[in-house]
Amino acid sequence: MKHEFTLRTLGAAIGLALAAPALFAQTPTAAPKPVTAPPAAAKPAPAPVTTPAVAPAKPATTPAAPATGATPATGTAPTGSAAPADPNAPPPAPPPPPLSDIIFTNGDVVTLDDKRPAAQAVAIKGTRIVAVGKAKDILARWKSEGTEVVDLAGKTLVPGFVDAWGQLSRLGLYSVAAPLQPPPGGSVSDINGLVRTLRDWSRGDLAQRFGWIIGYGYDDSRLREQRPLTRQDLDAVSADKPVLVIHHSGRQVVLNGKALELAGITRDSANPPAGSIGRWPGSKEPDGVLDGAAAAALLGALPRLSADDRQALIQQGQTLYLQNGYTTAVEGRATPDDLALYTQAADTGALKLDVMIYADLASAGPVLKGHKSVGPKYYKNRLRLAGVSLALDGVAEDRSAWMSQPYQLPPPGKRSAYSGYAWASDEAATDLITRAYAGGWQVAVQANGDAAIDQAIAGLRAAATKQPGKGRQPLLVGAQALRDDQLDGLKEAGAAVSFAPQRLALSLAALKDYTLGPERSARFAPAGSALARGLPVLLHADPARLDPSPFAVMAAAAKRPLGEEQQLAPLDALKAVTLQPARQLGEEKVKGSIAAGKLADFAVLSANPLKTPADKLGEIRVVGTVKEGVTVFSSNEGGVPITR
Template sequence: MPSAAFTLRPAALAILLAVAASPVFAQTPAAKPAAPASAAAPRSTPAPAVTPAPAAPVAAPATTAAAPTSGAPADPNAPPPAPPPPPLSDVIFTNGDIITLDDKRPAAQAVAIKGSKIIAVGKSKDILARWKSEGTEVVDLAGKTLAPGFVDAWGQLSRSGLFSVAARLQSPPEGRVGDTGALLRELREWSKGDLAQRFGWIIGFGYDETRLREQRQPSRHDLDSVSRDKPVIIVHQSGRQLVANSRALELAGIGRDSVAPAGGSIGRWPGSKDPDGVLEGSAAFALLGSLPQLPKEERQAMIQEGQGLYLRNGYTTAVEGRATADDLALYTQAAELGTLKLDVLIYADLGSSAQALKGSKTITPRYYKERLKLAGVSFTLDGSAETRSAWLTQPYKLPPPGKRTSYAGYPGASDEQAGELFAQAYASGWQVAVQANGDAAIDQFIKGLGTAADKHPGKDRRPLLVGAQTLRDDQIERLKALGVSLALTPRRLGLSLDVLKDDALGAERTARFIPAGAALKQGVPVFLTHDAAEPEPTPFGALAAAIKRAVGEDQQIGTLDALKAITLLPARQLGEEKLKGSIAVGKLADLVVLSANPLKTPADKLGEIRVIGTVKEGVTVFGGSEGGVPITR
C-alpha cells in the first residue's frame, strides 16, 4: 500500500478529521470504535510479551470448492471464502526523525506497531520489507519527529483542569494582569460567565504580587469589591498561598480569634487581629476544604479538562499529586465510566486519604484498573522560597512585613509529625512523594526518611523529593544514599527571578536555586515537571528552563538529559520502565509526534515546538490541526 504524508484510508481519515477539528474533542469522552480487547482495552493486568510475527504473510488456505465460472450460479453448499490474513503490523512510522531514548538503539528510521505494542524498530527498508503487509498503515512523518510519550513525575491533573477554566491572573508575558485594578477586572468579567454561575463562587489563578505595579498583596477588601455575596478566592502562582474575600473567610470560620494551623499562616491587618484575607500553607488548604464543593458532574468535567490539556501537550501518563479522599472517589468513578484516555497515577495525601486508600478496590499499586493506579502517598513539609514560606537554615535576605530579620520561614510539620508520616507510609509499603523546598525542610525529609527506612527495611522504595529549591551539596550525597529522586520545576527560576534575588534569597543562593546540574553530577535522578503557575503542562517550557538558565549556568543540564527527565526517568520512578519511556521492542506504543526535533533545536526555540499528535497504546488520543497520526482501530 503506498504511503503518504499523514494520509489514511477514507474511513480512518474521517475519524482523524473529527479529532483534528478541535482540540476540545480530546477532552470529552467519545464513543470508541470496536477493537480487540488486547489492543485498546484498559490494562488490568501486565501486558503479555509480544509474540514474534511469522517471517512472511501466511497464505490463505485453499478451499475445496472451485470458483464458479462466469454466469454460473454460486454453489450454496460451498464453504465461505477464507478471510484475509491479519496484517503483520497495524502501523509503520517512517520518513522522520525518531528519538528512541533507548541506549541500545538511540536513533532509528522506522517503527512498527501491532496492537498496543511496539514490535520493531530499525531501518526503514528493513521494517517495510519485514513488517508491511495488506492492511498496514504506513505513516509518512514528512520530516517531523517521533518520540516516546511524555511521562509526568509530579502534577495535579484535575487541578490543571480547574485552573485552566478559572480567571487567569498571570502577569506579562504569561498574562495581562499588571496591577490590582486589572486583576479585579478579570475577576468581574469571569464572574459573569456560565462557569461562575454554576460553581457558585469566583476563582482566579496565577497572581504574583511581586509582578503587580503596587508591589503588594491584594486583600479581602479588594476582593469584596468583586462580590460580597459569593466567596471569591485568588490562588497565588506558587499554589501555596491565596487571598479570600470576607464571604469565603466567613464560610471557612476564619476570624479574629482563629489560630493558624501548623504549617500555615493567617495574614492580619497591621496592629489588628482581623484577617486581611491572605492565607499560606495549611491555612490555605484548610479554607479550600471548607468551601462549598462543586457537584460531582462538574468535578468530573475538571478531570476531563485536565486530561485534554495533558494529551494535547504530548503526555501519555499523568499524575494526581496530593489527592484527597474526594479525589480518590472521583477518579474511581472516572475509571468505572471508562473516560480515562491516558494512564493516571495517584499520590494520595497521606494525612487525609489513608483510610480511604486502604478501603479502595480500584486504586491499587500493582495493576492499572481502567487506566488508574496508585503510585504512593504524599505530604508537604514547607512552602516555597519565592513566597518566603520555605523553611531555611539561614534567614531570608529581606523578611516579610512584620517579621524579624532572623526570619527563615517555617516548617509544615514538627519533626515528630513528619517522622510519624514517614513511618506510616513505610509500614504500609507505600512509596512516598514529599514536597520540601527549604534546606531545613530537606534536612527534616532526610531524617524522617532514613529513620523509617531503618525501621521498615525494604527494597526499591523509590522515594521522591518534590521541589528541592534550596538543596545543598551535602544533602545531595545523603539523598543518593537513600535512593531518592528529584522532581523539579525549573521554570520557577525565570518566573520569580527578581523576587528571589532582591527579596528572598539574594544573588548567591538564587544562582543555585533548583540545582539540577549538581544533582545529576552526583548521580541523583532528576525529573522535570511543569510549574504550578501555568494553567496547563508545558513540557518544552520545562526543558528550555532546565537547559538554559537566567543565572547559575553550572546548574543547567543537557538537552538529552532534559528529554529523559520527562520520559524514561519518570517511567522508572513509577516502576514502569519496562513498558514506557523509550521506543523499544516490547514497550507500549505510547508516542508523540512533534513539529521539530528537540535534540536539534536551540533552547530559546524549544517553546516553539508543537505537538502534532499523541498516541496511547497504538490509538490516537490527540490530533492537532496540522495533520495527525493514524487512528489505528
C-alpha cells in the same frame, strides 16, 4: 483560552469528541458484492440441487449448468453462469492478520534507548511496539496487507511524555477560573488589574452557578506593588459574594471578608497543624491569607459542583495533557474526594491516558488500604496508585519556603531574621514518612527550603531504620534551595528529585532582590548538581502555567538566565520528562523509551529536540499524541495514524 463557559457544554463536547471514532466505526457501509465461487472439480461428488449464486445471463438460449456443477460435454462452462455453492465445503479461510498494524517512517525517531538511540521506523502490533530500526528493514519484514504506513514527513517521534508531578483535575479548574497570571503567561501586573479581572469573571455563567468568585495564578512576587493581597483588596471586588484567590503555587489562598465569614474563620481561630492563618500586624484579626493546611482545608470546603461538572473538569485537564504529548499524568496530593472522582472517571471509561495518583497521606492515607479501585500494583481502567505524599513548606518566591538562613528581605511585618516556617514538626514529618514505609507506599515529599529538605532527609533516614526494606524510591518535589551537602543524604535514601525550573526565569527579579539573593538564586533548582552527583533528575511543569508544555520545561532547564552550571543538556532534559519519571513510577519496562515490547505511547513533534538550539526548545509543537497505538490527539498537521 476562554474562561467563561458552561462546564456541561464542555463535558458534552469533550465526550462527543472522544466518542466520535467509535461512532464513525459503527456507521453502516454498503453491502459487499457476492463473491463468485470457483468452478467445481471435473468429477464432483453428488450433491443436492442448489440455486446458483448468479443467475445465467441468457436463460432462453443457454442451458443451465447441471445441478452438480459439472460442465457440458464440450468441457466449457455456460456463458454468464457461475458454479453453485457447495454447502458441504468448509468456509473460506480468513485473510491472515497484518504483520503489523502501523509503521511510522520517514522522520526522526528519538528512542532514548541506549542500545539504539535513533531509528528510522517503528512497527506497532496492537498496543505494543514490535520492531524499531531502519526503514527498509522494518518495511520489508513488518509491512503486509492491512498495515497502515504513517508518513512522518520529516517530523520527530519521541516516547509519550510522563508526568513527574502535577494536578490534572485542578488544572481543569484553574483553566476556567479568572486568569490572574502575570506576564508573560498572563496580563495581570498589578492589584488594580487583578481586581478588574475578578470583576469581569464574576459576570460570567460559572460564577453565577458556583456562587463564589474564584481566581487562579496570583503571584505577589511579580505584582508591581510587591506585596501580598489582603481581604481588603478582595472586598473591592465584592462585599456581598465570597471571593477566593488561589496562589500560583496552590499552597496559599486569599479570601475576602464574606469568604472568611462563610469559612468560619475569626480572630479566635487557631492555626491548624502544618498551616497558618494570616493576621493583621499587632492583631489577631485575620487578614485573609491562608497558608498550607489552612488553605487546603478551605479548598476542600468549597461549594460542590455537580458530578457532571466535576467530571468535565477532569476532561478539560486531560485534554490539556493530551495536547501536550503526555500519555501518563499525575495527580499529586490527591484527597479522598479526588480518589472518588477519578474512580468514577475510570469506571466510565473516560480516561484516555494513564493517571497515577499520589494520595495526600494525612487526609487520604486511612482510606487507601480498603480502596477497591485504586491500588499500587495494577491499572484499573487507566487508574493506578503511585504512592502517597506530604508537604513540609511553601515556595521561595513568596518567602514561605523554610530556609536555614534568613531571606534577603523579610515580608512586610516580619523581622529581619525571618526565614520562612515549617509546616510540620520533625516528629510529625518522621511519623508520616514512617507510615508510608510501613504501608509499602512510595512517598513523595514536597520541600523547597533547605531547612525543610533537611527535615525530609532526617525523616527518610528514620523511617528506613524503623521500616527497613528495598525499592523505596522516595521522591523530593521542588527542591528549590537544595544544597550540595544534602545530595549525598538523598542518594543514600535512594531518592529522586523533581524540579520545576520555569520558576527561575518567571520570578528572577524577586528571587535576586527580595527572597534568596543573587548567590542562592544561581543555585535555584540545582538540576546540574543533582545529576552530577548521580541522583535521578525529573522535571515537571510549573503550576502557574496552565499549559503543561514539556518543551517550556525543557527550555527552562537547558537555558537558565542565571547559574549556567545548573543547566541540563537537551538529552538529559528530554529524559527527565520521559524515561526518568517512568522509572520513578516503576514503569520503565513499558514506558519512557521506544523499544520492542514497550507500549506504543508516542508524541509526534514539529522538530527534533536534540537538533534544536536550547533557546528554541520552547517553540517545538506537539502535532499528535498516540496512546497504545491509538491516536488520542491530532493537530491535523499529519504524522499520526488514523484513529482506530
